Amino acid sequence: MTETAMVESASAAPPAHRPASALSPARAFLVGRWPAVSLAVGILLTITIIAYISHGNGHARTALSLMFGAAFGIVLQRARFCFFCMFREWFDERDPRGLSGLLVALAVGMIGTFLVFGAWLPDASTGRLPPDAFIGPVGPALVLAGLSFGAGMAISGSCVSAHLYRLGEGSPTAPFALVGVLLGFILGFVSWNPIYLALIADAQVIWLPRYLGYAGALMGAMAVLSLLAYAIHRNRAPRGVTPEVDPFTAIFVSRWPAWIGGAIIGVLATLSYLRLAPLGVTAELGARARQIAGVAGVAPTRLEGLDSLRGCIAVVRDLALSDNGVFVLGVIAASFAAALVAGQFAPSWPTSRQVAQGLIGGTLLGWGSMIGLGCTVGTLFSGISAGALSGWVFAAAIFGGTAITLWGGRRAGLLLRPR
Numbered sequence: 001m002t003e004t005a006m007v008e009s010a011s012a013a014p015p016a017h018r019p020a021s022a023l024s025p026a027r028a029f030l031v032g033r034w035p036a037v038s039l040a041v042g043i044l045l046t047i048t049i050i051a052y053i054s055h056g057n058g059h060a061r062t063a064l065s066l067m068f069g070a071a072f073g074i075v076l077q078r079a080r081f082c083f084f085c086m087f088r089e090w091f092d093e094r095d096p097r098g099l100s101g102l103l104v105a106l107a108v109g110m111i112g113t114f115l116v117f118g119a120w121l122p123d124a125s126t127g128r129l130p131p132d133a134f135i136g137p138v139g140p141a142l143v144l145a146g147l148s149f150g151a152g153m154a155i156s157g158s159c160v161s162a163h164l165y166r167l168g169e170g171s172p173t174a175p176f177a178l179v180g181v182l183l184g185f186i187l188g189f190v191s192w193n194p195i196y197l198a199l200i201a202d203a204q205v206i207w208l209p210r211y212l213g214y215a216g217a218l219m220g221a222m223a224v225l226s227l228l229a230y231a232i233h234r235n236r237a238p239r240g241v242t243p244e245v246d247p248f249t250a251i252f253v254s255r256w257p258a259w260i261g262g263a264i265i266g267v268l269a270t271l272s273y274l275r276l277a278p279l280g281v282t283a284e285l286g287a288r289a290r291q292i293a294g295v296a297g298v299a300p301t302r303l304e305g306l307d308s309l310r311g312c313i314a315v316v317r318d319l320a321l322s323d324n325g326v327f328v329l330g331v332i333a334a335s336f337a338a339a340l341v342a343g344q345f346a347p348s349w350p351t352s353r354q355v356a357q358g359l360i361g362g363t364l365l366g367w368g369s370m371i372g373l374g375c376t377v378g379t380l381f382s383g384i385s386a387g388a389l390s391g392w393v394f395a396a397a398i399f400g401g402t403a404i405t406l407w408g409g410r411r412a413g414l415l416l417r418p419r
Contacts, residue, residue: 029248033343040337044070047333061276065323068272069330072279073165075268077335078251078342079261081105082162083376084153086258087399091406092417094237096229101258103225108266109385110221114214116274117386124209124217134278135388136309136373139203141195142390146397149368149375153398154405154415156180156361159376160369161281163362164328168335170347176358177365178285184366185289189299195371196304206389217387224392253342269385276323278386280378282369284325289366309373368398 030037047070055063075081079101086098117130129135136142153159156177158166163181167174208217245254269279293299321329339345350358369375372394374383380398383391409415 025246025248028246029252033341036340036343036345040340043333043337043340047330061323062326064276065327066330068268068276069327070334072265072268072327073168073331073334074338075256075261075264076161076165076331077168077338077344079256079258079264081258081261081265082165083159083380083398084157084162084402087153087402088406088418090232091403094235095239096232096236097258099232099258100229101260101262103229103262104259105262105265105269105381106384107222107225108263109269109381110218110266110387112266112270113273113385114209114218114387116270117209118214124207124214125211127210129205129207130386132277133273133386133388134280134374134378134383134391135205135207135386136379136383136390137200137203137205138390138393139199141199141203141371142393143397144199145368145370145372146394147368147401147404148364149372149394150398150401150403151405152180152184152361152364152366152368154361154402154409155357156365157357160285160365161331161375161377164281164331165335168332168337168345169339170345172348172350173354173358176350176355177362180359180362180364181282181285181366181369182289182292183359184363184368185286185370186293186296186298186366187363188367188370189290189293189303191367192306192370193300193302193304196306200309201305208387208389214387221384221387252338265381266385269382273382273385278378278382280324280374280382281328281331282375282378284322284328285366286370287322289370 047066051063051066054060054066080098081101083102086102089095089098113133117124117133121128121130149159156163157173158177160178160181163171163174163177167178208220212220265279272279290299294301336345365375369379372379374380374394376398379394380391383394385391406415410417
């Protein structure tokens with residue numbers, strides 16, 4: 001073949017196939033998602049700037065509260081860390097992963113909190129209690145509060161903290177549930193004095209390290225957590241293989257493994273107690289409800305013993321947001337940003353069932369939080385992390401109330417299984 005023929009043959013041949021260049025995982029993630037990502041970055045940047053300005057103006061606690069709230073909101077949304085959902089997944093589907101995450105959070109939070117306690121109060125047997133820790137009285141009122149809170153979770157579909165992060169996702173139920181929480185708090189103030197005098201005034205405040213020492217209390221708690229882990233895994237349902245995803249999808253879209261979310265929350269709880277206060281989300285709600293009740297004249301002027309008790313409750317405040325209020329705003333804003341990036345911000349018009357369930361369930365949540373001096377984050381999580389017997393009792397009553405309400409509500413056709 002001549003050189004000319006060879007050139008003609010080559011020019012006539014079809015061009016070789018060149019595969020389209022594959023996008024990197026980062027670019028593939030951003031393609032088609034950049035408006036939501038830009039808005040989310042703007043929200044988080046705004047939070048950071050506000051915290052920076054607050055710190056510069058001498059409000060270091062406010063700045064820290066905002067940043068802790070933002071971190072807490074992101075973890076709640078990404079790990080779907082909802083006390084009710086985790087329990088329901090095990091109750092309905094025998095899926096132990098969510099509750100395992102809660103057990104991890106309690107273990108990490110307790111180790112971290114005890115380390116802080118040990119530095120401030122080396123001898124736990126002195127009779128003194130660690131400052132600001134959520135260690136409440138143990139008695140029938142605490143059980144009633146837990147049962148009410150558990151029923152409220154089952155009816156409204158979430159605990160208080162989960163309603164806050166779901167507000168950032170556009171949940172149609174969450175706004176009504178939070179209104180119900182305020183109503184429940186007001187009912188709690190109205191009913192507080194007779195309940196306090198009959199069931200709380202003489203109840204014992206039991207801090208386990210006082211009787212067992214830090215080591216004994218920690219070993220006992222770890223033994224209980226281990227038994228619970230064994231129990232929830234014993235009859236677990238077989239799970240399919242989880243498909244692998246790229247790192248960006250795993251971090252920003254898919255649900256985080258519950259144990260990772262639990263470990264992060266345990267660390268946040270330790271740092272929050274070290275620098276500010278134990279984690280809690282109902283102090284600001286309670287304070288505003290108390291203001292409303294006072295203006296409406298429906299609550300007693302004097303609430304017996306309330307302001308001397310430890311827990312996730314608050315005295316009447318002025319119009320300015322407290323550190324806890326800033327923390328709550330941080331939770332909502334950051335969870336909104338996280339939901340935007342994940343494509344999980346999905347607002348919808350509420351149905352009459354969602355309105356009713358939100359108001360009724362929220363009212364039970366609020367009353368339980370008021371009488372129990374906190375919710376699943378304050379009295380349960382921060383309380384158990386602090387070695388308070390009240391945390392364990394509240395937890396047992398909450399999950400008992402949830403199970404009873406789910407069982408009875410479904411048999412009566414009032415509560416539906418999620419599809």
